[in-house]
Amino acid sequence: MAAHRRSTHRKPKQRPLTGSAARTAATLALAGAATAGSVTGAGAAPAEPAPTATQVRAKVDRLYHDAEVATEKYNGAKEEAATATRAVDALADEAARRTARLNTARHTLGSLATAQYRSGTLDPAVQLALSSDPDAYLQRASYLDRAGDRQNGLLRGIRRQVSQITGVKARADQETERLAARRAELREHRTAIRAKLADARKLLDTLTADERAAYERAADARHGGGPSHADRSAGRAPVAAPNSRAAQAIAFAHGAIGKPYVWGATGPNAFDCSGLTQAAWKAAGVSLPRTTYTQINAGARIPRSQLAPGDLVFFYSGISHVGLYIGGGQMIHAPRPGAPVRIAPVDEMPFAGATRVA
Numbered sequence: 001m002a003a004h005r006r007s008t009h010r011k012p013k014q015r016p017l018t019g020s021a022a023r024t025a026a027t028l029a030l031a032g033a034a035t036a037g038s039v040t041g042a043g044a045a046p047a048e049p050a051p052t053a054t055q056v057r058a059k060v061d062r063l064y065h066d067a068e069v070a071t072e073k074y075n076g077a078k079e080e081a082a083t084a085t086r087a088v089d090a091l092a093d094e095a096a097r098r099t100a101r102l103n104t105a106r107h108t109l110g111s112l113a114t115a116q117y118r119s120g121t122l123d124p125a126v127q128l129a130l131s132s133d134p135d136a137y138l139q140r141a142s143y144l145d146r147a148g149d150r151q152n153g154l155l156r157g158i159r160r161q162v163s164q165i166t167g168v169k170a171r172a173d174q175e176t177e178r179l180a181a182r183r184a185e186l187r188e189h190r191t192a193i194r195a196k197l198a199d200a201r202k203l204l205d206t207l208t209a210d211e212r213a214a215y216e217r218a219a220d221a222r223h224g225g226g227p228s229h230a231d232r233s234a235g236r237a238p239v240a241a242p243n244s245r246a247a248q249a250i251a252f253a254h255g256a257i258g259k260p261y262v263w264g265a266t267g268p269n270a271f272d273c274s275g276l277t278q279a280a281w282k283a284a285g286v287s288l289p290r291t292t293y294t295q296i297n298a299g300a301r302i303p304r305s306q307l308a309p310g311d312l313v314f315f316y317s318g319i320s321h322v323g324l325y326i327g328g329g330q331m332i333h334a335p336r337p338g339a340p341v342r343i344a345p346v347d348e349m350p351f352a353g354a355t356r357v358a
Helices: 002-009 019-043 053-118 124-130 134-205 209-222 244-256 273-283
Strands: 300-302 312-315 321-327 330-333 342-345 351-356
Touching: 053 134, 053 209, 053 273, 244 273, 244 321, 244 330, 273 321, 273 330
Parallel strands: none
Antiparallel strands: 300 351, 312 321, 312 351, 321 330, 330 342
């Protein structure tokens, strides 16, 4: 019995595979090894190499430029939204005035109708026959005829006013739709600006302290930065402006040196590029439009060779940046986030054109 139990637990002897069975086993083993190798290789795929400091700097510059393009679009949409808001408010006021006049006309018409009702409905010939004073009756009848003419005039006026109010409300609806579209544009451009600036900050955070300092120095050099230019009193040498208004605009821009760049800002404590030029010329009594691509058409276009202090100078193919020329190949401008208003050379960016305001 014991021998029987031992035999039941004994491992059966495995026979070596031969022929087709051996070949099948080898094939399965190779396939399994290949599969395992491919899975291991997929899991261990090398990560993309981190961008170099040079690549980061180039991408940050592009993001800042794209943010400035979006900023000018935001400024334009904001100005159009303000115009649409004023139009909606004006139409609402007009509709209210016309409605008040309509209500007055309706009240007058109602009073006339009430008076006629109270006067009775007898046929005029019968009223004349029964009258104890025919002369007095005929006089009253002439008053009634005139009252009828007045009533007809009131009715025509009421119909005209109702038609006019309907037209005013239709225009108000159109302006309201336009305002809604501009507000949607504002949200879109604001989101784009914030996203690009956030991406730029994230990229800068990947640099070492030394690399970031080198980037800031290089950016300052490109945008005319430096200790003397960061001071608001810098560059105060007299400028031979062609007229008093240009001199006033330049004086304002000098006073803004050192103030921060903030997208969408028009002063007095911060500026974006077109906000600075608009504020400078406003100080000189000249009203400029809000954006770079509208400011370039706000005066006479001039070639670069004829630049004079006070001229507006524009950059990039999309007219996305502007500065105020101060002579000697220099301008005052609001460069970008993190770079305050400063003096810079005109040839630091791709020149796109110039405009003489006054």
